[in-house]
Amino acid sequence: MTDFPETQEGRPAMREVALFGCCPRCGKRTLFAGMLKFADKCPGCGLDFSRFNVGDGAAAFVTMGIGGVVVALALWLQLTFEPPWWVHVLLWLPLIVFGVIAALRVTKAWLLGSEFVRRAEEHRHDGSDLS
Template sequence: MTQSPAFFTAFSRGLRGRCPHCGEGRLFRSYLKVQSDCPGCGVDLTRYPADDGPAYFTILLVGHLVIVPILFIPYVWQGPPVITVPLVLTPLALVTLGLLPIVKGAFIGHMAYLRLTSDQAERHTADQA
């Protein structure tokens, strides 16, 4: 197994959508689908089980950094719902979908730093049951 990169190195590489180990290869082959192997260093990237963590943190970030400030705008409360709902939900959905790959990359980078692989996660889940 390759040596774990430093925390900020792995985290920032993941934020940029790059392999947390070498920083050269792309982390995703499509929107959220992780490459099977890094084209740069050959590390198996599928061993880091992101599961629901990135979605949870994305919702947390969007909820606190976007939704809360929107609620302070008087038009959101006083405007007609037929106009307000599409005007609020469309940008909100775009921000959420744009942020999700970034958060997933950072999450995978953090898992690479911790050396937490899918085998260890399955063992931990089985031990807790």
């Protein structure tokens, strides 16, 4: 009943899914409809991306990880060179914004690809088995 292919043939590698936003079934770069929003389905093979629930857990880990790296680099810069405050704003604000967005795209694509490979998807409850 499932529409997943039974073989690995034709599937992109997980690194391609994560780095390039490729559909985990056909490999076309159709996973995202916006900067961080998944497309509803793949126009190439028809895979319904809304069946997968990536959630927001990746956002917390990515944000905290990049925040930790930026804080460490900012402390090193301040203690080594003692630049004026505006240098920190010019350096770290763009790095945080672009770093978090890029890392979230990669992480969300990897999670969706992992769910596809493991055949984990959102359970659609139609209410037919309710008493």
